Amino acid sequence: MTGALSSLDRPNTYIGRSVSRPNAKRLLAGRGRYVTDLQLPRMLHAAFVRSPYAHANIRSIDASQAAAMTGVHLIATGVDLAKLCKPWVGTLDHFAGMKSSPQLPLAVGKVVWAGQPVVAVVAETRALAEDAAELVAVEFEEIDPVTDVDAARAPGATLINPELGGNVAFHTRIESGKVDEAFRGAAAVVEETLLFGRHTAVTLEPRAIIADYDPSEERLTVHHGTQTPYQFQDIYSRHYGLREARVRVVAPDIGGSFGMKLHVYHEDMAVVGLSMLLGRPVKFVADRLEAFVSDIHARDHRVTARIAVAADGTIRGMEADDVTAIGPYSTYPRTSVVEGNQVVRLIGAPYRFRDYRADLNVVFQNKVQTSQYRAVGHPIACAVTETLVDRAARKLGIDPFEIRRRNIITQDMYPYTSPTGYTFERLSHEACLDKLHALMDYPRLRLEQEALRKQGIHRGIGIAMFVEITNPSPAFYGVGGARISAQDGAIVKITPSGEVHCLISVGEHGQGTETIVGQIVADGLGVDHGAVRVFTGDTDVTPHGGANWACRGAGIGGETALQASRTLKRNILSVAAAILQARPDDLDLRNGEIVDAATGSARLSLGEIARIAYFRSDTLPGGVSPQLTASHHYTPKGFPFAFTNGVQACHVEVDVETGFIKILKVWVVEDCGRIINPMLVEEQVRGGVVQGLGAAFFEECLYSENGQLQNGSLADYLVPMACEMPDIEIAHVETPTQDTELGAKGCGEAGTAAASAAAINAVNDAISPLGASISQIPMTPQRLLRALGHA
């Protein structure tokens, strides 16, 4: 740890303690209240008629039979909702030249992916709405679907959005240093094409929304399972022409989000319009089949990359070409190009070479939209970099740990700006590598591998280093014109008995935000953790903020909470000083008691101060006006991002006859700056690793050539489950950011960032003695067998 000690380093601080979640018991007892649980008076239910085709013109819609059914209240088409809803366009200004067509809630004139909602049916129950939806007759005229990234860019290709003049949404090139020279002078060059399957979030709770429009006040309340309620307040207000102050978005309990629940979805926008047309609450909960064809998908990259190394393993340069497939449109309001942009900017990030060139092509497809999902771009960049480094090491006969030690950015180089323009305040690659080496007992594993190999047992060890983007400043979205806040706000107040409420804009959807905010407030004020209640996710109540994306809850939300509590503490001490006829500086608040700062002797309880302030302020000296509510807003102002780093290792056993892989163990050493709650950090890392292993071994949205999703159910789309998951051992290095007093950085994506890269390296380490290699994820038995020459 660097920097001077502060109160956060006290031995009895809440910071750094594994405080258990205050909401865990409630959720485990089944007392959680999700959008799905809400039943509002006069509430109706929506179901959607969806396109069976990936690409087709709509010839006609006949809903007369459905409309005649008892209990059906409204049937709306794309044209009906287009009269209310202003279209949205998923582009941002800082992605120069990017293109995407306007979108509306329901298809108008043509459909561009299989599953696109075409007609909305609102009825008294969901079952009835589905019965009626089956009676809506839509006549389609099929158009050639665009489902291949090369065919999409070939001359004469069918255009998904003819008005854009092509199927490429965005192209960019990054060039730094003298790449061609670096390759010319290399002792070895390794080239590889890596394929990354499309997958999706599969949150335990699917997307759910109730829009409740009250025409008497022109007021809209949306109960929404979202990670960004403030963003949606803005969007519903602007696209439906409503006064912002009359739009309330409430995010209650949320069962997982992973970046999936912050994009604009067509059904969600439709539900708002349906409620406005009816003047009644309308509920829509995506079922699992709908989730697969409407939740954003992620990844879907083909990266061809090269690395040039000197004979001693020094990386001289890298070159990459990423072609990534998105849907028919770029998503709104964050676009579908951030992932690719982060891929090409994060390749090579842990290493100190300067010569780098990358191309990115983001290509439209007649498939579900792709966009930001946990660890946006990171797993791709990490896998590209780390497989190339491993292959170069193998070619040169250098150990994987050693080649990395020779290339990492070292402590004497910070602050360090990467060839792609990212500035790292301070990372801890050396410490992380050393710690991992010891944690996994690397030499013993290698000896065991050698011994087992002789018995025909093929084990592999893979490591992968990562750099993660956290605590984003307005440089992330704000500069591109998006109304997405990079700041967060907190209000902390004392109740009349001396307990504490904290209202904060960062939200809770399973990751433990409420817990850490409670710890920080308790610590910042000097009260018992149990005395603090945290409220999140209600735009009528909680302050405006960015909420949850890109790993910002602890680093930005936490600092906000800390500063708000510090302000409130000063206010409390000034009231206490007036009552006690002391100087505020001579007093302190500890464990809910005003104490003499020097001796620690108790003077007055916080409850007594609150009683006097709220009920007997007449007894206070003149001029004392107690302010027992304080607020604070915080935006990152120093470095544009707080980068974190770490390294993972994966140990696998490959059954070379069946292509089945047993994941034996995963180790992670990560550095997220100051750790507020080690248990929650480790839960975040483990959960992230599991999602990364899902991508590496199981999860893939499989499309047919005509754009049909072939495995859109939980029987066919394989999410990682407990039986297949290994023990995940975690260790920490702490390099707090000096940009904040708290010093916390994000940790939510670290696990996902490198898990699949370590897995690929482990499998290749296992099969390389057989002359085989694999460069596609998920690594299914079928693909392994093909790599091994069996099928």
Added chain:
Amino acid sequence: MKARAFEYAKATSLQDAFDAFARASGDCCYLAGGQSLIPSLSLRLQAPSLLIDISGIGDMRGVGIVDGMLRIGALTRHAEMLTSPEIARHAPLLRLAAPHVAHPAIRNKGTIGGTIALADPAAEFPAVVLALDAELEIAGPGGRRRTKADGFFKGLYETGLEPGEILTAILVRPFDKRDRCAFDELARRRGDYAIVGAGVQGRFHAEQVEALRIAFLSVGPAPVRARNAESAVRGRTLSPAVIADAQATLHLDLDPAEDAQTSRATRLHLARVLLGRLLGKLAREARNEGGRA
């Protein structure tokens, strides 16, 4: 998705069920454990107008020896295959296969009769009853009949059950001390439908195979016996060469489909690997315990 509306009737006896079936107008389904039927209704893949719940019919329950045969009531839950001493003693192949059937929650509700009557080609127990040479006891409005498991599975979800008939019990010749059995499957995740699975049971004379039945799941529209492989091992000791002979015949009996995740060739390859491992296991057991038989 929500199921379409349907009527529900709870049958108290077989006769009660047949009467309800006869009275029904439109589609009608029998409901036992509901572990396949209810999801299928919720996905609107099926929309019967009437469900006749047969799960309360007493004489479709129970496991025991009747007239020298092990009689397993059709309503016996999958979970009971793991706990019943009679199953463990007289039909250990069912015991071996049961842990591979889905997950505990499903095993606690699903019934053996239900899975056999549904005849999902990826289900374990249909293949197992083929390997066991079991007989199926079927009741219908016209009376009771028995049929061999061989010939019962006719195609994808297609069986020898006539409309209105109910599978009431599975009858298995009790396991003999000369018998050996093995079951395994290759599934991406524990509890998933397998890419390929197989059950084998045979009678041995010391290390020599007298007769052996091999039944595969997930390699065609219905569970299927590998008759050529059975012939290849009959009367022989399971040496590596004999096992290889058996493996080499599989393409004659198995007709696996290509799907989005697995090619036909890969499924055949995996079937060969699996058969090799199962026969290898029987060979090792026979070798180690051969003197006892």
